[in-house]
Amino acid sequence: MKFAQILTVASGSLHTALALPSTLPRQQTCTSPKLRKEWSQATAGERSSYIQAVLCLATKPSTLGLPSPATVYDDFAWAHATLNNEIHGVPAFLPWHRYFVHVYEDALHDCGYTGNALYWDWAADSGAPASADVWDPTTGFGGNGNQTTPSQFGTVCVLDGPFTVLNPVYWNSDVRPHCLQRSFAEPSGDPPVEMFGFNYTPDIVAQVSSETVYDQFNNQLENGPHAAVHQGVAGGFRGLGDLGPVSSPNDPIFFLHHTNVDRIWWQWQQQDPQTRTFAYGGSIGENGPTADLDDILPMQGLAPDSVVREYMDVNSAHLCYTY
Ligand SMILES: *[C@@H]1O[C@H](CO)[C@@H](O)[C@H](O)[C@H]1NC(C)=O
């Protein structure tokens, strides 16, 4: 089933996919990789420029031809939502999201940001995630949504910070404009920890990273700590925040979260670069075909479709970054 869907996409976009042939020799090499920093390690100027660029995305009309009032900001949520089955629960989860973060970084550059993608090291903040620097109302992304509201769609609006002005258009792939929604999960467990912090501790990241087989590692990272952060930010009892549904790029924290997921994959690759840089495989869906480095990574027109192989090595000329 999933293979059929992927084939449909592949045949529709064969020409764009071939625009990045993996067999041609590279013209350039990666001599000075760009450093991706943790949010709190970025300078005040970088953080503020990053936030301004995010706001700028929401002022540009959609480049995917989505109907007004959709903006470039919405293009990312829409592309992610419509590709849901091809990019989650599959081996391509990690390389697809690596490509997606890279495309977003380019979009921020088009909006005046000169720094690199930044990440939120949620494991470091897992003891008290709601107090993390990233939620700061003046230097960060603002905090929790309004938790005194009735539990209905669109009521848990973020109350402070730079993103209260946003009006994301999509919820899943439906047109349902709303203010940015967050609903931090209430403290639970013993001792109680908010936002399911106990599910993305440094110990859990270390345990996931001890998996030696790519497919097992990819699965455990996606379904374990990656999913827990989505639920922790969005899954409080007052209602679902924007980081919950498949339109999750609606919450700008998505990209800091996924850059951190990418960093954990990079660290795993670095443990044995010879073997692991191109370590890939597993089946596409239950009893599906075997995943291959030549599988298509569709990008819905945000950027040319590519292939998995192009997004395995961060030292490639077109990625060229480090953590
Ligand atoms: C939060 O929601 C409540 C109930 O809907 C509302 O009365 C209040 O004004 C909201 N708070 C803010 C700061 O918007």
Ligand SMILES: [Cu+2]
């Ligand atoms: Cu995703």
